[in-house]
Amino acid sequence: MMADITHSQAAPADVRVRPIGKPMGRSAGVRGGRGGTGWAAFGFIAPAWLYVAAFYVYPLAGNVRMSFQDYTVTSFFTGRAPFVGWRNYEAVWRDPAFAKTVVNTVAFTVGSLLFQFGIGLALAVFFQRRFPLGGVLRSLLLVPWLLPLVVSGTAWRWIMETDSGVLNQALMQVHLIDQPIPWLASTSVSLLSVTLVNIWVGIPFNMVILYGGLQGIPVHLYEAAALDGAGAWQRFRHITLPLLRPVTAVVLTLGLIYTLKVFDVIMVLTQGGPANSSQTLTTFAYDLSFQRLTFGHGAVVGNLLIVVAVVFAFVYLRATRDGEGRAAA
Amino acid sequence: MTRISGPSVRLARRAAAVTVVTVTALSATACGDSVGDTSGTGSGSASTLTEIDYYEAAPQNTQLPKLLDECGAQVGVKIEHQQVPRAQFMPKLLQQASSRAMPDLALIDNPDLPQLAATGGLLPLSDAGLTTEGLYPSIVEAGQFQGKTYGIAPGVNGLALYYNKDAFTEAGLTPPKTWDDLTKAARALTKGPRYGIAFSAVGTEEGSFQFEPFFWTAGASLKQLDSPQAVQALTLWKDLVDGKSASKSVVTWTQADVNDQFMAGNAAMMVNGPWQLPTLNENKDLHFGIVPIPIPSPEAKPVTPLGGEVWTVGHSDPAREKNAVAVLKCLLSQDKSLEWSTNAGYIPSNQAAAEQMSASNPQLAAFVEEVATARARTAELGTAYPKASEALFNAIQASLAGGTPPQEALTAAQDAAA
Numbered sequence: 001m002m003a004d005i006t007h008s009q010a011a012p013a014d015v016r017v018r019p020i021g022k023p024m025g026r027s028a029g030v031r032g033g034r035g036g037t038g039w040a041a042f043g044f045i046a047p048a049w050l051y052v053a054a055f056y057v058y059p060l061a062g063n064v065r066m067s068f069q070d071y072t073v074t075s076f077f078t079g080r081a082p083f084v085g086w087r088n089y090e091a092v093w094r095d096p097a098f099a100k101t102v103v104n105t106v107a108f109t110v111g112s113l114l115f116q117f118g119i120g121l122a123l124a125v126f127f128q129r130r131f132p133l134g135g136v137l138r139s140l141l142l143v144p145w146l147l148p149l150v151v152s153g154t155a156w157r158w159i160m161e162t163d164s165g166v167l168n169q170a171l172m173q174v175h176l177i178d179q180p181i182p183w184l185a186s187t188s189v190s191l192l193s194v195t196l197v198n199i200w201v202g203i204p205f206n207m208v209i210l211y212g213g214l215q216g217i218p219v220h221l222y223e224a225a226a227l228d229g230a231g232a233w234q235r236f237r238h239i240t241l242p243l244l245r246p247v248t249a250v251v252l253t254l255g256l257i258y259t260l261k262v263f264d265v266i267m268v269l270t271q272g273g274p275a276n277s278s279q280t281l282t283t284f285a286y287d288l289s290f291q292r293l294t295f296g297h298g299a300v301v302g303n304l305l306i307v308v309a310v311v312f313a314f315v316y317l318r319a320t321r322d323g324e325g326r327a328a329a
Numbered sequence: 330m331t332r333i334s335g336p337s338v339r340l341a342r343r344a345a346a347v348t349v350v351t352v353t354a355l356s357a358t359a360c361g362d363s364v365g366d367t368s369g370t371g372s373g374s375a376s377t378l379t380e381i382d383y384y385e386a387a388p389q390n391t392q393l394p395k396l397l398d399e400c401g402a403q404v405g406v407k408i409e410h411q412q413v414p415r416a417q418f419m420p421k422l423l424q425q426a427s428s429r430a431m432p433d434l435a436l437i438d439n440p441d442l443p444q445l446a447a448t449g450g451l452l453p454l455s456d457a458g459l460t461t462e463g464l465y466p467s468i469v470e471a472g473q474f475q476g477k478t479y480g481i482a483p484g485v486n487g488l489a490l491y492y493n494k495d496a497f498t499e500a501g502l503t504p505p506k507t508w509d510d511l512t513k514a515a516r517a518l519t520k521g522p523r524y525g526i527a528f529s530a531v532g533t534e535e536g537s538f539q540f541e542p543f544f545w546t547a548g549a550s551l552k553q554l555d556s557p558q559a560v561q562a563l564t565l566w567k568d569l570v571d572g573k574s575a576s577k578s579v580v581t582w583t584q585a586d587v588n589d590q591f592m593a594g595n596a597a598m599m600v601n602g603p604w605q606l607p608t609l610n611e612n613k614d615l616h617f618g619i620v621p622i623p624i625p626s627p628e629a630k631p632v633t634p635l636g637g638e639v640w641t642v643g644h645s646d647p648a649r650e651k652n653a654v655a656v657l658k659c660l661l662s663q664d665k666s667l668e669w670s671t672n673a674g675y676i677p678s679n680q681a682a683a684e685q686m687s688a689s690n691p692q693l694a695a696f697v698e699e700v701a702t703a704r705a706r707t708a709e710l711g712t713a714y715p716k717a718s719e720a721l722f723n724a725i726q727a728s729l730a731g732g733t734p735p736q737e738a739l740t741a742a743q744d745a746a747a
Contacts, residue, residue, distance in 0.1 A: 073423060078448070162577050164522075182578065184581050185581050187732075270581070275724075289420075292715070293423075
């Protein structure tokens with residue numbers, strides 16, 4: 001699994017870096033000279049560049065442009081939106097919900113990642129042992145990942161209902177609580193609730209990738225360590241964790257980007273409410289653009305998300321390159 | 330993947346060439362399309378009109394297409410009907426506007442009208458020969474922007490208090506008239522899994538709409554969200570929730586959810602509109618009555634927000650506009666307006682027709698009584714209403730779900746709206 005990811009990631013980079021004509025020199029068809037190969041190379045690259053330009057660069061540039069415009073309902077009809085400099089950025093900065101949203105986003109992301117990874121790793125290690133029905137159980141654990149989020153989200157909405165939800169009923173039956181907890185209806189609990197559901201959604205992804213990583217660790221290392229008298233914890237601490245590092249880096253950076261852009265879970269459960277208490281940057285951008293119809297403000301938050309995602313995408317690329325380097329050494 | 334041998338290079342190159350050609354061809358057609366779009370505003374013939382609305386639930390979503398077909402046939406045009414969820418309605422409309430494909434007919438929520446009319450994308454209906462004579466003054470006002478009529482309602486609605494007759498008989502209570510009665514009744518009726526009252530304090534326009542009868546009747550104004558009267562109204566709601574006479578979940582319930590709770594017997598009273606009547610009446614085991622929303626003191630003058638959608642005509646070309654106006658005349662005609670109101674749970678926007686309807690249908694009496702004094706939501710603030718409404722529902726949510734004192738929540742709302 002890990003090998004798959006690193007290779008597919010590395011492939012485009014290879015194509016780009018390799019000096020033009022060199023690998024193809026061996027083939028008879030390319031003897032035509034440098035000019036011909038240059039065009040051929042361009043032909044190969046052009047579709048990808050056209051695609052990237054049309055579907056990534058153009059909308060991104062449009063979003064950056066929009067964040068400096070007073071883009072209102074009227075703009076859609078007239079096509080005119082005056083440039084207002086940094087005023088949209090100022091307005092978002094001053095928005096009473098903004099600071100809370102940033103804090104929420106950090107808490108949601110860190111909380112989700114920590115527990116998704118922790119539980120995912122525990123399950124991956126657990127499923128490494130062979131036992132009856134292990135395979136069946138492992139595939140059942142994928143269910144949260146397979147279900148459309150709108151379906152599972154709606155089910156969670158019912159489960160977490162204050163008065164009739166099964167979660168409160170169960171907790172009260174076993175006398176863990178004596179008052180129903182307003183999971184989705186309280187400003188102090190709603191963020192926790194959406195984080196819990198998001199953890200549930202993310203565990204399978206972490207488990208699958210980490211399980212794949214575990215398969216790549218040679219068994220003889222564990223055998224040798226056991227002969228040297230290492231206990232289970234020591235084997236985990238000194239063999240599993242270090243050898244799993246490249247996979248861990250991939251899982252965490254991808255998980256971070258996935259979590260930052262989580263939208264459906266929150267939209268189905270709370271719509272960012274009550275009173276913005278479960279609003280994250282993603283839902284906030286949607287709210288600004290499509291509910292309040294202040295598209296310039298929405299674009300500002302969108303840009304912010306893009307910057308954060310790009311930074312961590314670079315971290316991801318570095319992490320995978322390091323991983324390859326280490327594997328080769 | 331990276332190590333390519335001779336023949337496959339040639340193959341790959343041919344494939345790449347094909348791809349380049351295809352992409353170029355595609356982008357060429359795309360350009361052609363956009364050119365066609367900008368030149369021909371009213372693409373398609375005038376005999377096919379487009380319509381958009383946000384009715385997702387029965388009976389409205391089945392009744393409206395029927396009416397449209399009838400009126401289309403009468404005028405001799407085909408009407409393409411389109412429904413989108415409420416939350417995506419405005420974005421969808423704007424997207425269509427930006428691609429110069431405004432629907433010919435749009436049924437929009439009345440508080441959104443000033444914003445849309447301000448864009449210049451709507452046809453002034455008063456110039457097109459449509460009259461608003463005999464309609465409730467508040468709905469006429471809700472359809473106007475800068476003195477011109479851009480939207481006319483086929484029917485209107487308002488909010489009233491539904492109560493479960495069996496629960497009231499059992500408790501020996503009469504329907505509440507004042508806020509004190511309401512609080513006492515709600516407390517007395519809260520029993521087991523049943524709450525005394527249900528209302529919607531959801532974080533959308535619906536939440537503000539439900540709060541406004543209390544807010545306005547207390548004497549508050551949307552221009553000053555933190556007035557003592559506003560605090561009084563929010564305190565009433567907060568006490569109902571804190572006193573456990575209303576579920577904490579009210580902050581997540583839409584008006585449809587509130588109706589479900591009432592039908593399931595989980596609430597003895599609810600604040601809701603006449604559009605729920607067709608559904609409620611299907612449930613024969615449910616005995617309910619309807620009274621006007623309770624008022625703070627017996628002398629207070631009840632003011633409820635006017636609900637309902639207005640028909641608008643989008644700018645296109647003269648032939649299409651003419652047909653759209655003809656269809657609209659049919660939709661707004663006395664008999665069609667009455668048919669729509671009866672089947673979809675609305676009050677006719679024609680005052681005389683409404684009074685006639687309430688005389689024959691006692692269920693509607695409370696609503697008709699309130700619509701007469703109802704206030705258009707945009708009457709005070711016009712295009713600035715959505716911003717004030719958002720500040721208001723955030724304050725309600727902060728207070729009910731977060732324990733923020735009403736005064737503090739409303740002061741924050743006033744700062745946000747200003």
